[in-house]
Amino acid sequence: METGGSLAHTIRKPTLTPKAIIHQKFGSKASYKVEEVEEPTQNGCPGLAILQKGPCLYRCSLELPDFSVVSGSFKKKKDAEQSAAQMALEKLGIRPSVDNLTAEEAWTDLIARVKYIFSNEFLSGLHPLSSHFKAALCRVGDHDGSIPASVIAICDGKLNNLCKIINPKVESHPFLVVSYIMRAATGLPELVVNPERQLSIRKKNPYPTDVIESSVSQQSESVTTMAIYIPCSPERAVEPVTLNISPKGYYLDVIAQKLGLSGANEILISRTIGKASSETRFYFAASKSYLLEMSSDLLNAKAVKFGEPLNARASYICGQDIYGDSILASIGYTWKGQDLFHEYVTLQSYYRMLISKIPGGAYKLSREAILAAELPPTFTTKTNWRGSYPREILCSFCRQHWLLEPVFSTSSIPKKASLELSRLNKKLKVSESAEQKVEYANGHDTVDADAKSVGMGSSFICEVKLYSKCQDLILECVSNVLYKKQNDAVQNASLKVLSWLNAYFKDINMPLEKLKQLANVFDIKFYPQNFSKEVVSCRSVENFQHHETLGDKVPESNGINILNDVAEDDVSSIDIEGPDSGVCPSNGSLLCVCYSASLVTKGKLQKELLESAEEFEFEMGTGAVIPCLEAVVTKMSVGQSTCFYTELPPQALVLAAAKDSANALAFLSSPCCLEFSIILLRVTEPPEDRMEQALFSPPLSKQRVEYALQHIKDSCATSLVDFGCGSGSLLESLLDYPTSLETIVGVDLSKKSLSRAAKVLHSKLTMMSDPDAPCRSIKSAVLYDGSITDFDSRLCGFDLGTCLEVIEHMEEDQACLFGDVVLSYFRPKILIVSTPNYEYNVILQRSNLTSQEDDPEEKIHSQSCKFRNHDHKFEWTREQFNHWASELAVRHNYSVEFSGVGGSADLEPGFASQIAVFRRVFQPKEDDLQDDEGLACQYRVVWEWNRSKPALTN
Numbered sequence: 008m009e010t011g012g013s014l015a016h017t018i019r020k021p022t023l024t025p026k027a028i029i030h031q032k033f034g035s036k037a038s039y040k041v042e043e044v045e046e047p048t049q050n051g052c053p054g055l056a057i058l059q060k061g062p063c064l065y066r067c068s069l070e071l072p073d074f075s076v077v078s079g080s081f082k083k084k085k086d087a088e089q090s091a092a093q094m095a096l097e098k099l100g101i102r103p104s105v106d107n108l109t110a111e112e113a114w115t116d117l118i119a120r121v122k123y124i125f126s127n128e129f130l131s132g133l134h135p136l137s138s139h140f141k142a143a144l145c146r147v148g149d150h151d152g153s154i155p156a157s158v159i160a161i162c163d164g165k166l167n168n169l170c171k172i173i174n175p176k177v178e179s180h181p182f183l184v185v186s187y188i189m190r191a192a193t194g195l196p197e198l199v200v201n202p203e204r205q206l207s208i209r210k211k212n213p214y215p216t217d218v219i220e221s222s223v224s225q226q227s228e229s230v231t232t233m234a235i236y237i238p239c240s241p242e243r244a245v246e247p248v249t250l251n252i253s254p255k256g257y258y259l260d261v262i263a264q265k266l267g268l269s270g271a272n273e274i275l276i277s278r279t280i281g282k283a284s285s286e287t288r289f290y291f292a293a294s295k296s297y298l299l300e301m302s303s304d305l306l307n308a309k310a311v312k313f314g315e316p317l318n319a320r321a322s323y324i325c326g327q328d329i330y331g332d333s334i335l336a337s338i339g340y341t342w343k344g345q346d347l348f349h350e351y352v353t354l355q356s357y358y359r360m361l362i363s364k365i366p367g368g369a370y371k372l373s374r375e376a377i378l379a380a381e382l383p384p385t386f387t388t389k390t391n392w393r394g395s396y397p398r399e400i401l402c403s404f405c406r407q408h409w410l411l412e413p414v415f416s417t418s419s420i421p422k423k424a425s426l427e428l429s430r431l432n433k434k435l436k437v438s439e440s441a442e443q444k445v446e447y448a449n450g451h452d453t454v455d456a457d458a459k460s461v462g463m464g465s466s467f468i469c470e471v472k473l474y475s476k477c478q479d480l481i482l483e484c485v486s487n488v489l490y491k492k493q494n495d496a497v498q499n500a501s502l503k504v505l506s507w508l509n510a511y512f513k514d515i516n517m518p519l520e521k522l523k524q525l526a527n528v529f530d531i532k533f534y535p536q537n538f539s540k541e542v543v544s545c546r547s548v549e550n551f552q553h554h555e556t557l558g559d560k561v562p563e564s565n566g567i568n569i570l571n572d573v574a575e576d577d578v579s580s581i582d583i584e585g586p587d588s589g590v591c592p593s594n595g596s597l598l599c600v601c602y603s604a605s606l607v608t609k610g611k612l613q614k615e616l617l618e619s620a621e622e623f624e625f626e627m628g629t630g631a632v633i634p635c636l637e638a639v640v641t642k643m644s645v646g647q648s649t650c651f652y653t654e655l656p657p658q659a660l661v662l663a664a665a666k667d668s669a670n671a672l673a674f675l676s677s678p679c680c681l682e683f684s685i686i687l688l689r690v691t692e693p694p695e696d697r698m699e700q701a702l703f704s705p706p707l708s709k710q711r712v713e714y715a716l717q718h719i720k721d722s723c724a725t726s727l728v729d730f731g732c733g734s735g736s737l738l739e740s741l742l743d744y745p746t747s748l749e750t751i752v753g754v755d756l757s758k759k760s761l762s763r764a765a766k767v768l769h770s771k772l773t774m775m776s777d778p779d780a781p782c783r784s785i786k787s788a789v790l791y792d793g794s795i796t797d798f799d800s801r802l803c804g805f806d807l808g809t810c811l812e813v814i815e816h817m818e819e820d821q822a823c824l825f826g827d828v829v830l831s832y833f834r835p836k837i838l839i840v841s842t843p844n845y846e847y848n849v850i851l852q853r854s855n856l857t858s859q860e861d862d863p864e865e866k867i868h869s870q871s872c873k874f875r876n877h878d879h880k881f882e883w884t885r886e887q888f889n890h891w892a893s894e895l896a897v898r899h900n901y902s903v904e905f906s907g908v909g910g911s912a913d914l915e916p917g918f919a920s921q922i923a924v925f926r927r928v929f930q931p932k933e934d935d936l937q938d939d940e941g942l943a944c945q946y947r948v949v950w951e952w953n954r955s956k957p958a959l960t961n
């Protein structure tokens with residue numbers, strides 16, 4: 008025997024203290040603070056208000072970029088520090104560097120542990136492993152306590168840790184633990200390792216009868232559970248199997264039998280899949296040559312070579328190499344008691360495990376909308392995000408792929424440190440914008456890093472790093488975007504990593520170059536070698552990434568119009584049922600739909616429901632659902648319903664969604680497609696509108712209308728043009744009041760909004776045709792499709808121009824361009840421009856927070872505020888707005904006055920909506936206007952109404 012002998016030349020495993028590991032990982036970013044704690048002594052004096060002084064103890068708080076920990080109390084400062092570091096390591100998921108054992112000591116401990124496991128004392132105790140012994144002892148005539156070594160390997164954490172000290176390769180080759188256990192048992196005189204019995208170990212002498220009688224209480228009922236058989240050959244289908252375990256049977260024997268083996272002793276068992284508490288594992292035949300490995304050098308024991316080929320599907324799900332045919336089952340003994348725990352593993356759960364390996368799949372599962380949901384490319388707001396948060400998904404991804412917990416480091420940049428900031432800006436990748444401005448992500452929640460315009464509070468950037476269990480860096484993501492909230496920075500950085508990983512998994516054969524390019528897009532730097540070693544454990548996997556379109560393309564004549572892409576024309580052909588309620592989705596609004604997705608054969612003869620939801624919420628315009636669904640709902644208003652067809656998604660998704668996998672599989676054998684039926688139940692306006700309605704009476708939008716109305720009255724205006732009229736809310740409201748207006752015009756570039764505006768204006772104008780209607784003065788109304796930064800001579804020289812809550816929806820340079828175009832070419836007598844006052848957001852948010860969110864973290868950051876609507880490209884402070892408007896007025900010979908609605912000018916922080924009223928200083932001659940520009944007709948009339956001939960004009 009050469010047990011232990013080969014360790015004589017052992018090199019001491021360098022053992023790092025927790026503090027040293029923290030230092031390696033965080034350097035100066037880890038800050039320790041030790042404080043004295045005076046713990047009151049317990050010598051008891053009830054009612055005494057003066058604390059008794061006890062011995063002086065120390066407590067250490069360790070602050071890391073992403074979190075902090077506080078140690079317990081220690082007599083020595085350095086112990087407190089080490090303890091805090093240890094706590095931090097545990098939080099980071101870094102395995103404690105155990106008890107600083109050398110490999111040699113660990114080997115001695117391991118032998119002792121194996122010996123203990125076979126003791127009488129262990130059998131009568133409560134341990135998942137002793138439950139195995141008890142069950143195995145019940146096998147007819149098997150009183151020698153024979154047990155598979157692989158069971159010991161999976162059930163005993165202590166042994167596993169010791170093996171890792173002996174040989175770190177155990178981390179990536181967990182089956183080596185079996186070899187070490189076998190070898191330890193071989194050296195113990197009281198145990199028998201019988202090569203005939205493969206990987207089993209038994210006691211030389213049976214347990215004493217009294218010990219068996221006192222500890223073994225037979226399971227009284229038989230257990231039936233479902234498992235999945237995954238053949239090694241990818242050509243053979245994955246199938247459900249039933250495991251029947253009789254009261255006298257040992258479940259591992261039953262599994263072995265299903266695998267065509269003689270008994271439990273021939274089985275190898277994988278580590279658990281999914282949650283740490285799960286009992287879901289793979290079972291497969293141990294290689295006959297397994298024992299041969301035992302003769303090799305203890306320290307350098309190699310991964311065992313298996314005779315059978317790799318089972319690609321099983322290995323992919325497990326993240327550990329599985330050989331030959333295998334069974335996936337969720338069964339075993341736990342710490343909770345001696346009863347056998349079991350759960351059904353169905354075909355559906357198999358496919359769910361398969362898709363959960365991929366970030367996009369994990370997201371779909373968290374939304375319980377496998378066929379409808381997509382992982383959005385950007386994190387918008389906590390209130391609008393549905394499903395697991397990106398950070399959560401990333402953490403579970405790392406667990407699934409056997410990596411360390413991701414390490415997040417956020418840094419905050421205080422507003423005062425403007426110098427710092429601009430320096431940092433230069434270091435960061437700067438967007439195309441000419442100014443030194445950090446790129447906006449999705450236009451909201453990010454901070455304009457231009458030092459002058461940083462509002463309040465500080466801003467955050469976040470860096471994420473993924474490490475292998477051996478602490479090799481796999482990838483890092485350093486985002487160049489500043490966020491006002493720490494959480495947003497973390498979520499967005501996580502999402503970048505997830506998006507990149509997702510793209511990779513969807514196209515696993517992507518050339519390295521392309522993968523690198525994609526990484527650049529997501530601000531990711533990855534280390535291809537480490538990445539492929541850890542994440543790409545198995546390349547040849549079926550299903551999720553392969554888009555298997557079953558059957559042929561459908562001939563149109565089948566009456567099924569399949570939405571292949573989401574081009575406007577494609578979607579416009581679908582039939583929408585129900586009256587138009589006028590309540591329509593817009594980007595940023597939260598939609599609630601009721602939907603069902605079914606497999607239908609292409610002749611529409613048969614249908615199988617796959618997935619349905621009575622209420623499914625998503626944020627519009629963020630890519631949170633499959634593109635077809637998003638495109639279709641833009642055509643709908645609340646209360647309407649529709650039905651559309653898409654090509655089949657990858658088979659794994661269909662089967663993960665299907666409740667009845669057998670039926671779904673039967674369907675998939677003939678050409679079919681997916682049918683979605685949807686009803687649009689609700690549209691919740693973006694937060695801006697929600698806040699405006701909730702906090703102002705009358706609502707801010709109404710106050711803006713009234714403000715414009717006052718100017719119409721004061722100036723006796725006869726013509727009005729509403730720049731960026733949207734759905735025509737201002738124009739429509741004006742019709743409710745008697746005014747001097749004769750011509751009203753609206754311009755917008757959203758066709759959808761314009762058609763809505765046309766509908767409401769048309770019905771109101773025709774309904775109000777009686778001579779007493781308030782709007783009887785109106786002679787004509789026109790809606791134009793065009794951009795307000797372009798000039799159109801038909802809108803020249805109007806009495807009044809309005810541009811309400813529009814400029815902030817344009818890029819800042821476009822807003823400035825609009826200012827110049829409108830005052831130099833259109834030249835209305837009066838122009839009213841409104842836009843949010845950024846400084847007012849604190850107030851909106853505060854009320855919003857107390858009413859909507861109870862997240863303490865949010866509250867802490869309530870001082871730092873975001874834009875009101877994620878479609879906003881900027882929001883100005885009063886100073887910025889005044890600056891823009893005053894300079895503009897001077898340039899074009901206008902005067903300007905400032906005002907607003909919501910709040911008051913005299914009370915900080917001013918109005919909620921700030922307004923500039925420009926007045927033309929001199930009257931140009933009619934000719935001047937025309938001559939300057941000639942007849943430019945850049946806008947397209949989309950709707951027109953004339954009182955004289957209303958019927959002719961639309």
Ligand SMILES: C[S@@+](CC[C@H](N)C(=O)[O-])C[C@H]1O[C@@H](n2cnc3c(N)ncnc32)[C@H](O)[C@@H]1O
Nearest residue numbers: 731732733736755756757794795811812813816
């Ligand atoms: C928040 S809505 C305001 C609508 C309306 N003024 C109101 O107060 O209800 C902003 C509108 O500006 C429009 N818009 C943005 N940029 C535009 C441009 N360059 N030309 C025309 N309209 C534009 C959008 O289509 C949208 O309808």
Ligand SMILES: [Mg+2]
Nearest residue numbers: 812813815876
């Ligand atoms: Mg707005």
